[in-house]
Structure formats: C-alpha cells, structure tokens
Amino acid sequence: ELKVEQNPLFLSMQEGKNYTIYCNYSTTSDRLYWYRQDPGKSLESLFVLLSNGAVKQEGRLMASLDTKARLSTLHITAAVHDLSATYFCAVGYNFNKFYFGSGTKLNVKP
C-alpha cells in the first residue's frame, strides 16, 4: 500500500518567517495535491502538481514536485497568522484513489 509521510506534524512559527513542509511518498505517482483544512471545516484545494519539476505559487505558498525523489514541498514565505491551518498532501494513485499524509498543523504566532 502506498504510504505518504508528512513532516513536521506540528509547526509553530512567528509571523514573517519562512518554512517548508515535506511530503514523501512510497510508490511512483505523477499526481500530487495540497489541501488546506481549517478546524471543523472541509478541505480546500491549494495546488495540483502533475509532472516532475512542477512548481506552483499562490501568494505566500509555493509547492514543488520531484517525482524521482518522490518528494513534494510546500514552502511558506513570510508567514502571516491567516495561514494557520492544517495542510495535507495527497498522492493520486491508480487513477482515482487518493492517499493522504497525516497533515501538518501550522500555527503562526503574531
């Protein structure tokens, strides 16, 4: 079974700082998704990464995919409090089955 590991699981950072969340997966896949979840809410799609070397940016978040290393990163630049949430990566496998990481709970302190 495909395994997806995220780290760190918890991240507390000051506003204005930079940090990276890592997502490793165990089986070849060319589809990687990042989602954001606020407490008690559903998942909001952030990025869809479909090919090796793909890089996407939206505001203070940038995601990249290295399919050879089976690694995706979510980089946060100059964090603000509004980014506090739990971030999940998900790997698409066998067309429609998604495997999720355990999530990274981000707390940005003012």
Added chain:
Amino acid sequence: NAGVMQNPRHLVRRRGQEARLRCSPMKGHSHVYWYRQLPEEGLKFMVYLQKENIIDESGMPKERFSAEFPKEGPSILRIQQVVRGDSAAYFCASSINDWTGPYNEQFFGPGTRLTVL
C-alpha cells in the same frame, strides 16, 4: 455552481443504531468518493463509486459499512450497528473523472461529523 453537498453536518447516534450519510456531488460530476478522518489524522480512503457501480471499496470495513450511488439521488454511506470507534468526520468528494486527461482533482464536501454515544 453549488459545491459538493453533504448532510447532515452533524449526526449523533447511540451504539447499535444506524447512521446514514448523504452526499450530492458537484453538478456534472459522476464520481463520488468517501473518506474517513479520525481526530488529528489524515483522510483515509473508503470507497469510490460511479452511478450504480462500486468501483473500489478496498478501504471499507468488511462489516457494517456499505455505500451506494443510485441512478437518481445522492450517494449514501450507511453504517449499521454503530460503535464508538465509528465516531469520525466522514468526507465525500466528487470528480469529473476524466482520468485520461491531465486533471483528476477531487472536490470535497463539508463533511458529516458522526458522534456515537
């Protein structure tokens, strides 16, 4: 264009009762997925359905759980004789499922939070 709809949003059941969770996919989407999220954990795949067909139920517990997606109406996830361990958030997602195309993005509903007393 309404998103994925789920109801109820919160459901409380006593042990031994049945729970029925409903999911209406986004307009134009004919593929539905159910996931379970335990507290402080990621989502775990349960089942993937198309209209009137179960495509992949490899994540469904062997007993008490069933899912359907009829020709008309919402998809239903049914849990019989609930136990405390069934307490979780259950999310439904839908996709347009053009899996031959570049995107196979799943869009998630707001979830049903099931509490078993």
